[in-house]
Amino acid sequence: MELISLHIPKTAGTSFRAALEAEYGADLTPVYGGIGVNGRGCRAVHGHFSPSQFWSAGRAAALIMWLRDPAERIASYYDFWGSSAAHGNPNHDEFLASDMSLTEFAAWEPIRTEFATMYVDGLSPADFDFVGIAERYDDDLARLAQLLGWQTAGVSERTNVTPGERSALDAATRAEIERHHAVEVDWYRRFAEPTS
Secondary structure: OOEEEEOOOOOOHHHHHHHHHHHHHHHEEEEOOOOOOOOOOOOEEEEOOOHHHOOOOOOOOEEEEEEOOHHHHHHHHHHHHHHOOOOOOHHHHHHHHOOOOHHHHHHOHHHHOHHHHHHOOOOOHHHOOEEEEHHHHHHHHHHHHHHHOOOOOOOOOOOOOOOOOOOOOOHHHHHHHHHHOHHHHHHHHHHHOOOO
C-alpha cells in the first residue's frame, strides 16, 4: 500500500476521490460504511475510517487528509445530512427524526467527537505526510501530486456539492461551532498557514 487517504466529511473528499481514481484506477479501494479491506492487493485506500484500520498494512504508506474551515465544514455537513435520504446510518436516522438546529448538531456527541476520536485519535500533525486545505484545493492538489510523483498531476473537479440554500453562519454560530470543535480548529489553523 502506498497511500492512506482520510476523507473527513465535507472536505472535498468526493472531489479528491476523482483525482485518486485517475492516478490509481482499480488499485484504489474506497472504504465507506464500515466496509474494510486488509490493505493487501490495493495501492491506495480512501474514505471514512480510522487510520489505525490500515496502520499495520500501510506502515510505509503516505498518510494524508484534507481539512476545511471547521465552522464551514460543520454547516455544510448539517445541510448535507438534512438533504440526504435515510440510508441505514443510525446517527443520520436519528438526526432526520429530530429537529436539530445547526448549533445543536455541532454540539451533538457523534458529530462533536468524530474528528478527534475517529480521524486523528492518537496521532499528531507530524504523523501526516500531507494535509491539504480545501479552500486552496487546486494549489494543494498540485503540491500533493508533485510530492507523490503522480503521473496524472492531480485531476481537479468539483463533486458532491450540497444542493439548496446554505445554513446561515453568523459570528455567534461560528463561535459556538468552534467551541465544540476545538481540536479540529487547532489542526485547521496549524495547516491553513500559508505554505512557502
